[in-house]
Amino acid sequence: MDDSDFRGVICPHCQSEQTELISLFGGSVSEALLRCKECQSIFNWVKWRGKLPPAPHDGGQGKQT
């Protein structure tokens, strides 16, 4: 699955940026599940990062608060 909010997440095990989102439901409510394409590790990633949902004034891109 693809979600632009999780692109470029750095793997906590090998520091690779080649990671992908597996599921928006991770080990806890606030986490998503990601996989590293380099070292194949599976890791949780906090999905709430103080970002706003897309809105008209930002061209529908979402914005950091």
Place this chain on the structure above:
Amino acid sequence: MNRFSEDSMSLESRAALVGNVLAVADSKLVLGNWYLKGVHNGRALPDFAALLAMSATSLGHTRALYKYLIGFGEDYSYLERGRGRGEIRSMNLLDAAPESWEDFLTTIYLAEQSTWMMMSGFLNAPDPALVGLAKKIGTESYFHLKYAAGWRSIFFEGKNETYREALSNKFPLALQWFGTDSEHDVLLDQGMRNVGLVELRKALLRQVLTDHDAPGFEWVSAAEAPTFGNDWDVDKRRAGELPEGLYEIVKFQDPAAVHD
């Protein structure tokens, strides 16, 4: 930046601002109760936790927005527990009980997306208190929308007729909430928000279509324009009164249990 206040505004703009804020606050009131009612239907333990958390957040938004309205001469106690069902201004989208898990997820997604869009119109408002509320609601809506997105991706992968049907039925009600093209947008004209209702509705339409642009998912509801009957109340942003059964659920049952 100046804080909006009862004294600094015309009667028309004050009524429009209170009406808009109350429409969001009351929709969050009903949404928060929907989350609570949905807990037992969760498919797994994380659903229970997420729904309870989202319920608390939604009801928190309601109370924060009611508190904001004190500055405009509104009585907090009356707003929270003094109104009859004819005075509750929640969106029609949330009137009917969910008919399925897919219907439930569709409705909460549309309600979260709609209330966020409405609040996003205030992100550059001249009132810092309102801007702060919009940002706070936005950061938490982001989290709620991720929950809906997780379930949506599951629906995309399987048989999704029920989901598509629910979306087709409910989406026009979300669009309806933003009113007609001919509605006089006092808050836009007065510079109290920088994005008008028509543009907010278009943004909602674009976002929902974007969120459902998935391989193999065939759904086109853009042509299903909202309808407005004679009972559409532009001030309340809804048609008719809150259903009696729903009012019994959302009204505060025990005033002694509520702190001011």
